[in-house]
Amino acid sequence: MPSLRERQTRFASALLAGDDNGDRNERIAIYRNSVRANYRKALGATYRVVSLLVGEPFFHAAADAYVHATASTGGDLNVYGGSFGEFLATYPHAQDLPYLPDVARLEWAIDGAGRAADADSSPEAIVDALAKIPAERITALGFALDPSCRLLRSPYPVLRIWQVHQPDFAGDMVVAFDAPADHLRVCREGGVVVVERVTPGDFALLQSLADGGDLATALDAAVAAEADFDLGSSLRKCIANRTFTELRGE
Amino acid sequence: MRAPHVGTVLAERPPVPWFEVHSENYFADGGPAMAALDRIRADYPISLHGVGLSLGSTDPLDTGHLAKLARLANRVEPARISEHLCWSSVNGRHFNDLLPLPYTPEALDHVCARVSAAQDYLRREILVENVSSYLTFPESTIPECEFVAAVAARTGCRLLVDVNNIYVNARNHGIDADAYLAAIPPAMVAEIHLAGFDASGPCLVDTHGAPVAPEVWSLYERALERYGRVPTLIEWDTDIPDFAVLQREAATAQSYLDACLAVAA
Numbered sequence: 239m240p241s242l243r244e245r246q247t248r249f250a251s252a253l254l255a256g257d258d259n260g261d262r263n264e265r266i267a268i269y270r271n272s273v274r275a276n277y278r279k280a281l282g283a284t285y286r287v288v289s290l291l292v293g294e295p296f297f298h299a300a301a302d303a304y305v306h307a308t309a310s311t312g313g314d315l316n317v318y319g320g321s322f323g324e325f326l327a328t329y330p331h332a333q334d335l336p337y338l339p340d341v342a343r344l345e346w347a348i349d350g351a352g353r354a355a356d357a358d359s360s361p362e363a364i365v366d367a368l369a370k371i372p373a374e375r376i377t378a379l380g381f382a383l384d385p386s387c388r389l390l391r392s393p394y395p396v397l398r399i400w401q402v403h404q405p406d407f408a409g410d411m412v413v414a415f416d417a418p419a420d421h422l423r424v425c426r427e428g429g430v431v432v433v434e435r436v437t438p439g440d441f442a443l444l445q446s447l448a449d450g451g452d453l454a455t456a457l458d459a460a461v462a463a464e465a466d467f468d469l470g471s472s473l474r475k476c477i478a479n480r481t482f483t484e485l486r487g488e
Numbered sequence: 489m490r491a492p493h494v495g496t497v498l499a500e501r502p503p504v505p506w507f508e509v510h511s512e513n514y515f516a517d518g519g520p521a522m523a524a525l526d527r528i529r530a531d532y533p534i535s536l537h538g539v540g541l542s543l544g545s546t547d548p549l550d551t552g553h554l555a556k557l558a559r560l561a562n563r564v565e566p567a568r569i570s571e572h573l574c575w576s577s578v579n580g581r582h583f584n585d586l587l588p589l590p591y592t593p594e595a596l597d598h599v600c601a602r603v604s605a606a607q608d609y610l611r612r613e614i615l616v617e618n619v620s621s622y623l624t625f626p627e628s629t630i631p632e633c634e635f636v637a638a639v640a641a642r643t644g645c646r647l648l649v650d651v652n653n654i655y656v657n658a659r660n661h662g663i664d665a666d667a668y669l670a671a672i673p674p675a676m677v678a679e680i681h682l683a684g685f686d687a688s689g690p691c692l693v694d695t696h697g698a699p700v701a702p703e704v705w706s707l708y709e710r711a712l713e714r715y716g717r718v719p720t721l722i723e724w725d726t727d728i729p730d731f732a733v734l735q736r737e738a739a740t741a742q743s744y745l746d747a748c749l750a751v752a753a
Binding site for chain 1: 512513515516517518519520521522523538539540541542544545546550552553556575576577578579580581582583584585587589590592594595598622623625627689690691693
């Protein structure tokens, strides 16, 4: 008689194995199909635009291959699938769609932004705190970013691709692939996830601050990315739209 | 309550006595879905129904998962917290589905220890639910109904009796559904689930994607005769219909509950 652990290990192997014949295997197949359908549905809900771009049969095949290669390790299906973009980058059948991984990364960023912690931020409080800091100490400060803030850079026009596949999009679906690289900030504003194109300088500044850098380091990165970067206007914008939640290193 | 209906519930505040949500759908740190749940909770009691704790697994109990459940319970102060009498993961791999247990003394000891551990962690009683199954194991020696009742008797947890799952298993495995109901002491039953199944394959499959079948309504009526007026939920998780369709199913359940009260009076 198999132990409970042996039984579960065998059952798991049968779920991961291909379809087979025979009555008992037919019953196992009910579970195999159910498991497969759960993952297809969960990934399809997160990666809706990827699914629209490739069509359902392709998406299901890619989802099945991803699940096989990337075990779910937790009981909350809502947080499974974060590496689907990386998987698509190496998925042989998706190699002629080089923008697909970044579309997936954008969808994952949007999904994560929707689930991130709520932050209390007050632009007025940050401005007041800044006013009290001596000018020579300003560059040693940093800013904490809103927990929902995600940054994504892509050589492809992924925001435009994403926008023309939204249910409420009306108009011309043409996507210009000769557009400059996308620098995107994904952030919740007033309870709604907003995807916004930012300048290369703003992007580098935010990336550096998100990595824990101080303002001096972030400014160097911003200027390197954008020669005529204007720190003052960038900071004002990030404070006003609540990308920054508080000063760090006061 | 599933995501497509949240807007309807917030806008119309339908006269529903309580709502149940899948616990894991509200494990997020924050965001609009959590805020919507808070607003619904302000006007309705909420039950948390987990699908991912993997109580029957021989892997270590996932305390990270339990911590998120505890955090959510703290936030919504649920009327009830339930989980499934099944397993979902082994050797570190999750299948995110409700997989069947063999009904052996070893499995019973194991599940009881896990239910007790979960109750200790959450510092409250939980409910465990009987699941549908599509196969049985040769090593099983304990009838499912006795296994389910023993878990409650030994751990002090209570039972979420899924009448549709009893019906599905009765048909799939040749069990007597009424004997199953009779094996469960009424005091253990804290909630009832009803749902629809799919009969197109080699056995009945619990899809939560169809109306409650007439045979299941009839079994529900007999369950109420035995257990009394137990809070009852209609589950509908795939091909989710308009809220009005669910309300009609819930109204049917309510009419059985009212009839049960009339008999008791």
